[in-house]
Amino acid sequence: MTDIIIHCLIALLLPPLLLGVITKTKAAFAGRVGAPFFQPYYDLLKLMRKGSVFSTTTTWVFKAGPLVTLAAILVAALLVPLGRHHAPISFQGDMVLFAYLFGLARFFTAIAALDTGSSFEGMGAAREVTFSCLTEPTLFIALITLARMSRSLQLSTLLTYPTPAIWLAAGASMLLLVVALFIVLLAENCRIPFDDPTTHLELTMIHEVMVLDHSGPAFGVILYGAALKLLVLGAIFINIALPVTTGNSYGDWLVFVVAMLVLSVLIGVVESVMARLRMVRIPQLLVGATILSAFAMLLVLR
Amino acid sequence: MNSFADQLLVLVMLINLVMLGSSRLLFSIRAVAVQGAILGILPGLIHPFSGHLAAITVGIILIKGVLIPYLISDAVRKAHIRREVEPFIGYVPTLFLGAIFTALAFVFAEKLPLAPEHKELLFVPASIATLLAGFLILTTRKKAISQVIGYLVLENGIFIFGLLLTEAMPFMVEAGALLDLLVGIFVMGIVINQISQEFSSIDTSRLRALKEE
Numbered sequence A: 001m002t003d004i005i006i007h008c009l010i011a012l013l014l015p016p017l018l019l020g021v022i023t024k025t026k027a028a029f030a031g032r033v034g035a036p037f038f039q040p041y042y043d044l045l046k047l048m049r050k051g052s053v054f055s056t057t058t059t060w061v062f063k064a065g066p067l068v069t070l071a072a073i074l075v076a077a078l079l080v081p082l083g084r085h086h087a088p089i090s091f092q093g094d095m096v097l098f099a100y101l102f103g104l105a106r107f108f109t110a111i112a113a114l115d116t117g118s119s120f121e122g123m124g125a126a127r128e129v130t131f132s133c134l135t136e137p138t139l140f141i142a143l144i145t146l147a148r149m150s151r152s153l154q155l156s157t158l159l160t161y162p163t164p165a166i167w168l169a170a171g172a173s174m175l176l177l178v179v180a181l182f183i184v185l186l187a188e189n190c191r192i193p194f195d196d197p198t199t200h201l202e203l204t205m206i207h208e209v210m211v212l213d214h215s216g217p218a219f220g221v222i223l224y225g226a227a228l229k230l231l232v233l234g235a236i237f238i239n240i241a242l243p244v245t246t247g248n249s250y251g252d253w254l255v256f257v258v259a260m261l262v263l264s265v266l267i268g269v270v271e272s273v274m275a276r277l278r279m280v281r282i283p284q285l286l287v288g289a290t291i292l293s294a295f296a297m298l299l300v301l302r
Numbered sequence B: 001m002n003s004f005a006d007q008l009l010v011l012v013m014l015i016n017l018v019m020l021g022s023s024r025l026l027f028s029i030r031a032v033a034v035q036g037a038i039l040g041i042l043p044g045l046i047h048p049f050s051g052h053l054a055a056i057t058v059g060i061i062l063i064k065g066v067l068i069p070y071l072i073s074d075a076v077r078k079a080h081i082r083r084e085v086e087p088f089i090g091y092v093p094t095l096f097l098g099a100i101f102t103a104l105a106f107v108f109a110e111k112l113p114l115a116p117e118h119k120e121l122l123f124v125p126a127s128i129a130t131l132l133a134g135f136l137i138l139t140t141r142k143k144a145i146s147q148v149i150g151y152l153v154l155e156n157g158i159f160i161f162g163l164l165l166t167e168a169m170p171f172m173v174e175a176g177a178l179l180d181l182l183v184g185i186f187v188m189g190i191v192i193n194q195i196s197q198e199f200s201s202i203d204t205s206r207l208r209a210l211k212e213e
Helices: A002-013 A015-030 A039-049 A060-079 A094-115 A119-150 A155-160 A164-169 A171-188 A216-241 A249-273 A281-301 B002-021 B025-046 B051-078 B091-111 B123-140 B144-163 B171-199
Strands: none
Touching (some): A002 A015, A002 A216, A002 A249, A060 A094, A060 A216, A094 A155, A155 A216, A164 A171, A171 A216, A171 A249, A171 B002, A281 B091, B002 B025, B002 B144, B025 B051, B051 B144, B051 B171, B091 B123
């Protein structure tokens, strides 16, 4: 019971802090003081107090977009085990539901962007779905590989399955999975080198262009959903990359939170040292990630 | 020790894919150098230590990892070759083909009647995958210099296969193969220089038609 409560608390409260840590890391690299760690929370509170402006051309789809997206990601957050603990909801085959909850979230973000009738947002939607076509197989193949190794289709079992012993025995395929999942993590969360979450109104951006027309609480919901998505995909990455257990339940939660913060620092470092890729190079890297995970599967299958 | 050799072979296969997907010439040359150096370490892992083994390891690392890449990049510099590799088919399709070939190599290696002690190892699939990747680089790139790189990858594939036989393969044969390779690269370097002086382009697709001056 306490584990379920802690799971929900972490899933609800931690995500904006991750964004704060990333911003702070980037500021440190640039030699600036940077916004405080809790700035994303203030931003969210500020947005929630504001009023919304809805264009007269939009319909209910536009208003439903952010809410459905957040709801789908919240359910996904309940399905994924954080650290070494089983998730509150888990059943056989929930990995498929998990992957398609992201699909649903993306569909509603894209359809809300198309609903505004702006060609600029349509372009963003087209890019988003094109690139997600390439990241989805990677995530799926990675999950299938783990399912095959753990002989279970349940996210809670297959993600808590990796242990240091398995890393020693099948190090090559685990390493391939970790690299592929890190690329997925960056691409799905619209981080550099795929997309720049801090630019607005630029022709090269992907995700940010789709949410230009949202304002006030709706935009706050979108921001919060994006942060939550970072936590969910980060949890998958950490479960595979850092399969340690302290033996103590509270110790494991602490390890998870610290690992999540370290992962945010890592993302901040990647964003600081890399430039955004040219648009034509992005599919190449994403296909590369798919091939890495397929290769890991091949090594596990033989 | 064999599991470590397997990890290195996975790395070798990854380098194949990296080379198929990369667009930079110098990057490919460096990748093939790293691949050669990894292959140099491998014999030391699967055979008991001896003076002859140490000599072969040092020789392979020096020639495949340092000397040959140096000769190729020298040719690139002298012939003023542009840094893109200019493939006939795009990078993503080649990468896909490479991945399919790697998968097929695994399937094919399963079917081969191998000695039981070699069944569990990655040597045979890695060797076939590297061979096919070499063929792919040889056939899909326009520049003569990338074809040299393809040829090197091809040779690396053959070398991995040879590792299974090193018990029976005397030092002289191995040294002879390395020497042949070295001379081959040397000659190709000169030929590429000549081509670039004569034709101001080393695009092999333009060298098909013969014409009188």
